[in-house]
Amino acid sequence: MKRRTIFSVYCCPIFSHRSRLNHGLNGSVFFFRSLSRILSSGSTDMRPFPDYSPKRPTIKDSELVHGISTTIKLRYSEPLRRILKPYESKFRSNHLIWVLVNIKSDYKLVLDFFDWACLRRDPTLEARCIVVHIASTSKDLKTAHGLIHDFWAKPKLDVSLSFTHFADRLIYTYKDWGSDPHVFDVFFQVLVEIGMLNEARKLFDKLLSYGLVISVDSCNLFISRLSSTSDGIEMAIKFFNKYLEVGVHWNTSSYNIIIHSFCRLGKIKQAHHLLLQMELKGCLPDVVSYSTLISRYCYVGELQNVLKLVEEMKNKGLKPNSYTYNSIILLLCKTGKLSEAELILREMMVLGVLPDNVVYTTLIDGFCKLGNVRAAWRLFDEMRVRKVNPDFITYTAIIHGFCQTGKMMEADKLFHEMVSRGFEPDAVTYTALIDGYCKAGEMKEAFSLHNQMVSMGLSPNVVTYTALADGLCKRGEVDIANELLHEVCMKGLQLNVYTYNSIVNGLCKTGNIGQAEKLMEQMEVAGPHPDTITYTTLIDAYCKTGEMSKAHKILREMLDKGLLPTVVTFNVLMNGFCMSGMLEDGERLLKWMLEKGIVPNATTYNSLMKQYCIRNNMRATTEMFKGMSASGVIPDSNTYNILIKGHCKARNMKEAWFLHKEMAGKGFMLTASSYIALIKGFFKRKKLAEARELFEEMRRRGLIANTEIYNIFVDMNYEEGNMDITLELCDEVIENCLVGKSKDEDT
Structure with a gap:
């Protein structure tokens, strides 16, 4: 028999049980209390231990x-x-x-x-219990634990009968062989450890009749183990409440377990009430108490309650931990408040709480989904500098971000870095790359990745084939796309509406709108039925050709089918109105959306502001921007670029410069055309330092100016006697503007 069995350490996300089995009684709270001291009512007649x-x-x-x-x-x-x-x-x-x-x-x-x-x-069972008592009396609780545990490890044990016999023998030998109540605490812990929770509860109640109460730490272990299963959460709460009423002095860890249990059940009000009750019961909430509640409020999106709890924590001198910050950052990322999320990241670093992989990955994924890959890459780089290792999820998030923004060279480089670090790409990673190459029109690379994916033993799914079909359709190879999808069906994969939508989109992009309508008719007959995206795609195609009456006809058909338009549908119509010069109709559409409670997004406002800027109506543009902010709509990179070019055109350089600084602070970048507008505006106003700063910044980013801008700085440097820079710029203008093509990143 191994009498030196190592005692297990129990833990859960909220409660960490540190056994005192190796430390005797010194410095520890006495494990048992006389029941007569804790019962406030009822009989206090206790059974004596047998002789x-x-x-x-x-x-x-x-x-x-x-x-x-x-x-x-x-x-x-x-x-x-x-x-x-x-x-x-x-x-x-x-x-x-x-x-x-x-x-x-x-x-x-x-x-x-x-x-x-x-x-x-x-x-005999009696002899084993006697030795357990002697070990407990000798303060060797570790050996006592091992002796009890070894008994329950026997095969083919009748659990119910064995529990009754063991409990009776332990009680029978108690008075003359030790009288150390810690022995029952150890027995209770073993029962909980091996999952005999019903027997542990029976032991608890049995000991009450003898005037003994199991220690609060062991009770915490019990309710923690109970609450770890969905069926046991309610039982844990009932146990907590029952013995709270008779005077068991639960501690902070006890409350944390039950707060966590309420949160798991979605009963956030009860959890919050329990937090408030803790101090009245003599328990001070700790960072775990608050973080658990904050996490749940973040999950349900109640930011105001989160901020109140964080402030309350700080007022009590409690320092939020990484778990607290993780929850808040995740909530802000989910709601698109990435700038605020990054501010929280900086705050936690100032307070000495080091962000981990989860925090960085959450932010990186959030920025990528928002389309701000530059900010995501900055965080990814910072992560590596701080020696916080990116994992598979981090790599996949930023690869997907690069693919979505067409930066396939960067995506491919990261993909190979990920593989070299021992991370195996999955179907999601491959599909993101395939989709990126398809969007970039590089079908050879896309199909090469598809073949590589198959050779790795990964199965392409409907999303993978949808991306490939979409890429083929955009190149006008609709027949090949149909052949591919026919092969997919032969493999047993069921095509969904997204697959058909990609073909409809491809047909529309290549000008085959009539063929797209015929495909929609086939979908109506054979399924899957067209959805909001299908109709929106067709509406967009007609809007871009200026056929607004046909766009309205498709919209009416969509409504007749009982399909509700989304903000994207309205953005498509808004863009159609603006492109057709029907600005007043666009304004009426925005007003109608607001009246109907349809929340516009940045794209909705961008279409209108762009038209105001084209008409040089900066007053209306500014009012629209203010209305956008008042509605809680977060401006995107395109918003700032539109405003900056508009203000430059109207010679409002001070406002344009302010907007440039504001967007840079939010992690957004100017497009090449916005740089050109700013540089020309400052040059005309003799603000040469600002013009030069912007030109150098533009070159550092790899953006290409036009011939006019190059001429300005070639002449400027020549007059200043900077011949090296002058010749360097001459080489650039020949390569970029005369030999190559001028590029603009406008979207």
């Missing part, structure tokens, strides 16, 4: 016991197996208890003799 009355030995047995006892007491470091050899044949189970009576004051001898006896025959 121990073992079977008496015969004269012959007494002689044998005396001989064994004397022999082992007089041994001089000799092993028991040698000195007790003469007694082995006559040794019986009852002899063990009678010898223990004689040697119980020598704890080491008790353990050695018990080990010797166990090797000869299994000890």
Whole structure:
């Protein structure tokens, strides 16, 4: 028997149980209280522990016991197996208890003799309980735990019957063999550890009748284990409330477990109420108490309650931890408030809380989904500088971001870096790359990745084939796309509406709107039925050709089918009105959307502001921007570029410069055409320092100016005598503007 069994450490996300089994009683809270001191009402009559009355030995047995006892007491470091050899044949189970009576004051001898006896025959349950008591009295709770645990590890044990026998034997031997109440605490912990929660509850109630209460730490272990399953959460809460009423002094860890349980059940008000009740019961909430509640409020999107709790934490001198900040950052990212999320990141770093992989990955994914890959890349780079290792999810998020913005060279480089670091790409990673190459029109690379994916044993899914079909359609290869999808169906994959939408989109992009309408008719007959995206795609195609009456006809058909338009549908119409010069109709559409509670997004406002800027009506543009902010709509990169070019055109350089600084602070970047507008505006106003700063910034970013801008700085540097820079710029203008093509990143 291994009597030195290492005691397990129990933990859950909220409660960490640190056993005191190796530390005795010094400095610890006494584990048991008299029930008469905690019951506020009812009878306090307690059952006395029974007197121990073992079977008496015969004269012959007494002689044998005396001989064994004397022999082992007089041994001089000799092993028991040698000195007790003469007694082995006559040794019986009852002899063990009678010898223990004689040697119980020598704890080491008790353990050695018990080990010797166990090797000869299994000890009786009574003998095992006696040794458990002796170990507890000797403050060796670790060995007591091992002795109890070993009993329950026996195969083919009748759990219910064994529990009753063990509990009865432990209680029966308690009064005369130890009277140390910690022994019951250890027994309770073992029952919880091996999952015998019903028996643990029975032991708890049984001990109450003897006036003993299990320690709060062991009770915490019990309710923690109960609450770890969906079926046991309610039971844990009931146990907590029942014994709270009779006066059990639960501690902060206890409250944290129940707060977490309420949160898991979605009962956030009850969880918050319990947090408020803690101090009234003499327990101070800690960072775990607040973080648990904050996490749940973040999950349901209640930012105001989150901010109040964070402020309350700080007022109590509690420092938010990474778990607290993770929850808040995730909420802000989900709601598109990436700038605020990054401010929280900076705040936690100032307070000395180091962000981990989860925090960085959450922000990187959020920025990528918002289309701000530059900000995501900056965080990714910062992450590596701070030696916070990106994982598979981090790589996949930023690869997807690069693919969505058409930066396939960067995506491919990261993909190979990810593989070199031992991360195996999955179907999601491959599909993101395939989709990116398809959007870039690089179908050869897309199909090469598809083949590589298959060779890796990964199965392309409908999303993968939808991306490939979409790429083929955009190149006008609709017949090849249809062949591909036919092969997919032959493989047993079921095409969905998204697949058909990609073909409809491809047909529209190549000008085959009539063919797209025919496909929609086929979908109506054979399925899957067209959805809002299908109709919106067709509306967009007609809007871009200026056929607004046909766009309205499709919209009416969509409404007749019971399909509700989304903000994207309205943005498509808004863009159509603006492109057709029907600005007043666009304004009426925006007003109608606001009246109907349809929340516009940045794209909605951008279409209108762009037209105002084209008409040089900056007053209306500014009012529209203010209305956008008042509605809680967050401006995007395109918003700032439109405003900056508009203000430059109207010679409002101060406002344009302010907007440039504001967008840079939010992680957005100017397009090449916005740089050109700013540079020309400052140059005309003789603000040469600002013009030069912007030109150098533009070159550092790899953006290409037009011939006019290059001429300005070639002449400027020539007049200043900077011949090296002059010749360098001459080389650039020849390569970029005369040999190559001028590029603009406008979207």
